[in-house]
Amino acid sequence: xxxxxxxxxxxxxxxxxxxxxxxxxxxxxxxxxxxxxxxxxxxxxxxxxxxxxxxxxxxxxxxxxxxxxxxxxxxxxxxxxxxxxxxxxxxxxxxxxxxxxxxxxxxxxxxxxxxxxxxxxxxxxxxxxxxxxxxxxxxxxxxxxxxxxxxxxxxxxxxxxxxxxxxxxxxxxxxxxxxxxxxxxxxxxxxxxxxxxxxxxxxxxxxxxxxxxxxxxxxxxxxxxxxxxxxxxxxxxxxxxxxxxxxxxxxxxxxxxxxxxxxxxxxxxxxxxxxxxxxxxxxxxxxxxxxxxxxxxxxxxxxxx
Amino acid sequence: xxxxxxxxxxxxxxxxxxxxxxxxxxxxxxxxxxxxxxxxxxxxxxxxxxxxxxxxxxxxxxxxxxxxxxxxxxxxxxxxxxxxxxxxxxxxxxxxxxxxxxxxxxxxxxxxxxxxxxxxxxxxxxxxxxxxxxxxxxxxxxxxxxxxxxxxxxxxxxxxxxxxxxxxxxxxxxxxxxxxxxxxxxxxxxxxxxxxxxxxxxxxxxxxxxxxxxxxxxxxxxxxxxxxxxxxxxxxxxxxxxxxxxxxxxxxxxxxxxxxxxxxxxxxxxxxxxxxxxxxxxxxxxxxxxxxxxxxxxxxxxxxxxxxxxxxxxxxxxxxxxxxxxxxxxxxxxxx
Numbered sequence: 001x002x003x004x005x006x007x008x009x010x011x012x013x014x015x016x017x018x019x020x021x022x023x024x025x026x027x028x029x030x031x032x033x034x035x036x037x038x039x040x041x042x043x044x045x046x047x048x049x050x051x052x053x054x055x056x057x058x059x060x061x062x063x064x065x066x067x068x069x070x071x072x073x074x075x076x077x078x079x080x081x082x083x084x085x086x087x088x089x090x091x092x093x094x095x096x097x098x099x100x101x102x103x104x105x106x107x108x109x110x111x112x113x114x115x116x117x118x119x120x121x122x123x124x125x126x127x128x129x130x131x132x133x134x135x136x137x138x139x140x141x142x143x144x145x146x147x148x149x150x151x152x153x154x155x156x157x158x159x160x161x162x163x164x165x166x167x168x169x170x171x172x173x174x175x176x177x178x179x180x181x182x183x184x185x186x187x188x189x190x191x192x193x194x195x196x197x198x199x200x201x202x203x204x205x206x207x208x209x210x211x212x213x214x215x216x217x218x219x220x221x222x223x224x225x226x227x228x229x230x231x232x233x234x235x236x237x238x239x240x241x242x243x244x245x246x247x248x249x250x251x252x253x254x255x256x257x258x259x260x261x262x263x264x265x266x267x268x269x270x271x272x273x274x275x276x277x278x279x280x281x282x283x284x285x286x287x288x289x290x291x292x293x294x295x296x297x298x299x300x301x302x303x304x305x
Numbered sequence: 306x307x308x309x310x311x312x313x314x315x316x317x318x319x320x321x322x323x324x325x326x327x328x329x330x331x332x333x334x335x336x337x338x339x340x341x342x343x344x345x346x347x348x349x350x351x352x353x354x355x356x357x358x359x360x361x362x363x364x365x366x367x368x369x370x371x372x373x374x375x376x377x378x379x380x381x382x383x384x385x386x387x388x389x390x391x392x393x394x395x396x397x398x399x400x401x402x403x404x405x406x407x408x409x410x411x412x413x414x415x416x417x418x419x420x421x422x423x424x425x426x427x428x429x430x431x432x433x434x435x436x437x438x439x440x441x442x443x444x445x446x447x448x449x450x451x452x453x454x455x456x457x458x459x460x461x462x463x464x465x466x467x468x469x470x471x472x473x474x475x476x477x478x479x480x481x482x483x484x485x486x487x488x489x490x491x492x493x494x495x496x497x498x499x500x501x502x503x504x505x506x507x508x509x510x511x512x513x514x515x516x517x518x519x520x521x522x523x524x525x526x527x528x529x530x531x532x533x534x535x536x537x538x539x540x541x542x543x544x545x546x547x548x549x550x551x552x553x554x555x556x557x558x559x560x561x562x563x564x565x566x567x568x569x570x571x572x573x574x575x576x577x578x579x580x581x582x583x584x585x586x587x588x589x590x591x592x593x594x595x596x597x598x599x600x601x602x603x604x605x606x607x608x609x610x611x612x613x614x615x616x617x618x619x620x621x622x623x624x625x626x627x628x629x630x631x632x633x634x635x636x637x638x639x640x641x
Binding site for chain 2: 035096099100103104105106107108109110111113114115116117118120121122124125233234237240241244275278279281282285286289290293
C-alpha cells in the first residue's frame with residue numbers, strides 16, 4: 001500500500017511535467033494542425049537555459065557554502081528560462097513554419113522534424129553531448145507522510161505546474177488573446193475574416209507553449225538530476241502521447257493525459273520492469289488510436305472537404 | 306511469347322549484374338566497393354520508403370525499426386538454416402545462395418508483419434499519427450533488441466560462429482535485389498492500385514468518396530514498404546560480421562528521409578538518386594561526423610521552404626528524358 005502511494009506520488013509529479021509540455025503540443029495542434037516535433041527540443045533548451053542561468057547567478061557558491069539557493073533567485077531562473085524558450089519558439093515559428101504554413105500537410109511536418117533534429121545536434125555541439133548534473137536551485141528536504149517519502153521537490157513540481165496550468169486556463173478563457181486562440185482553433189479562416197491578426201495570435205501561442213515547456217524543463221532537471229541534449233526526444237514524445245490521450249487540441253485533455261502517462265510510467269517501472277517504462281507510453285498510444293482516436297476529452301470532428 | 310521475352314530480359318539483366326560485379330571487384334578497392342554496396346542498399350531503402358511517404362502521402366519516420374527487424378530476422382534465420390541445409394545440400398555456393406535468399410525473404414516477412422502491426426492502428430487515422438507511432442516503434446524495437454538475450458542484447462547478434470555472420474552480401478545479390486525491388490515498386494506505382502495510392506495522397510476524402518478502400522491500401526503499401534526495408538536490413542546484416550542495435554538508431558531513419566526528400570517525394574528515380582547521394586555524402590562527410598546531422602537538418606528545412614518537391618518532384622527521370630508529360634499528377638496545389 002505504501003509502495004503504491006509512493007509510486008502514485010512520483011507518477012503525479014512526473015505526469016505534471018508531461019502535462020506542461022503536452023499543453024504546447026495541444027495548443028499548436030489545435031490551431032495549425034501541426035505536430036510541432038521541435039517542441040521537445042524547446043523543452044531541452046529551456047532546461048539548459050535554466051542550467052546556465054543558475055550557474056550565472058552563482059548557484060555553485062551557495063552549494064559550496066552549504067546554503068540554500070534563495071527562492072527569489074530560483075524564480076528568476078525559471079523566468080529567464082521561460083522567456084528564452086518563448087523567444088526560441090517564436091523564432092522557430094517565424095523562420096521555419098510560417099514560410100510553409102499554406103503548403104500541403106506533409107511539408108510543415110518534415111520542416112518540424114528538421115527543426116527538431118537541428119536543435120538536438122546544435123545542442124550536442126553547444127552544450128556537449130555528455131549529461132550534466134542539474135544545479136540544486138532547490139535543496140532537497142525529505143519528510144515522511146503516512147510512511148510515504150515526499151520531497152519538497154516533488155511538491156514544488158506539482159505546485160508550479162498547477163499554478164502555470166491555472167494561469168493558462170484563465171488566460172485562454174478570459175483574455176482577448178486567449179479568446180482569439182480559441183477562435184483560430186475553431187476556424188482559422190473565419191477568425192481572419194473577423195479581423196483577428198492570426199500571425200500575432202499564432203506567435204503568442206508558440207510563445208506561451210514554449211514558456212510552459214521551459215518550465216517543464218527546469219522541473220525535469222530538478223526531478224531527474226541530470227540533463228542532456230537528447231532529453232527532449234523521448235520526453236517530448238511522451239508528452240505528445242499525453243496530448244493525444246487527452247484529446248489533441250483540448251487543454252484540460254493535455255493535463256489529464258499528462259498525469260495519466262506519468263502514473264502509467266511509474267506504475268510500470270515499479271510493478272513490471274523499469275526497462276519497459278518507455279515502452280508503456282507507446283502501448284497506450286496504440287490502444288488509444290485503436291479504441292478512441294479522438295482522445296479522452298476530445299471532440300469528434302467530422303472530416304470536411 | 307511475352308513470358309519468354311520477360312524471362313530472357315531477366316536472365317540478361319542478372320548476367321549483366323554478374324558481369325558488372327566481376328568488373329567492379331577487379332577495378333575498385335574494397336573501400337570503394339563497400340560504398341557501392343551501401344549505395345545499393347540505400348536505393349532499396351529509399352525506393353521502399355518512397356512508396357509510403359511519397360506515393361501514398363503518409364509519413365513514416367521510423368523505418369530504421371523495420372530495417373532492424375529484417376536484419377535480425379535474416380541473420381537469425383540464416384544462422385539457424387545453415388546447419389541443416391549444409392547437411393542435406395552440401396556446402397557450396399548454391400547452398401549459400403539458397404540460405405541467403407531464404408533468410409532475406411524471412412527478414413522481409415518479419416518486417417512486413419511488424420509493418421502490419423504498426424500500420425493497422427495508426428493508418429486508420431490521418432497521416433501524421435503514423436509519424437509519431439513509427440517514431441515510437443523505432444525506439445521500442447531498439448529497446449527490445451537491446452534486451453533480447455537470444456539475439457545478443459546490446460552487443461548485437463553475431464551468429465553461432467566465432468567469426469561472426471557469414472558475409473553473403475556481394476555486388477551481385479545487392480543489385481539483383483535492387484533490380485527486383487525497383488521493378489516491382491515501379492510496376493505497383495503505375496498500376497491501378499498505384500493510382501489509388503496517389504489518389505489517397507492527393508485527396509483522401511475524395512478518394513474514399515470514389516470507393517477507394519483507403520485504409521486497406523494504406524496498410525498494404527505500408528507493409529510492402531516495411532518488407533523492402535527488411536530486405537535492405539538483411540543485406541546490410543550480411544555485409545558485416547553482426548547486427549547491433551545501435552546500427553538502427555533514429556539517425557538511420559533520418560538518412561532515409563533525406564534520401565527521398567532530396568530526390569523528390571513520389572519519384573522512384575528521385576529515390577534512387579537520393580539513395581546514392583546519401584551513401585556518397587556520408588563518406589565525404591566522414592570527418593565532419595558531429596556536424597553531419599546539423600547539416601542534414603538544415604538541408605531538410607531549406608528544401609522544404611525553397612523546393613518542397615525535391616530535385617525531381619513526382620516526375621520520373623525517364624519521363625523527363627522522353628519529354629513526356631508525367632504519368633502521375635504533379636504536386637497538389639495549395640489547400641486550406
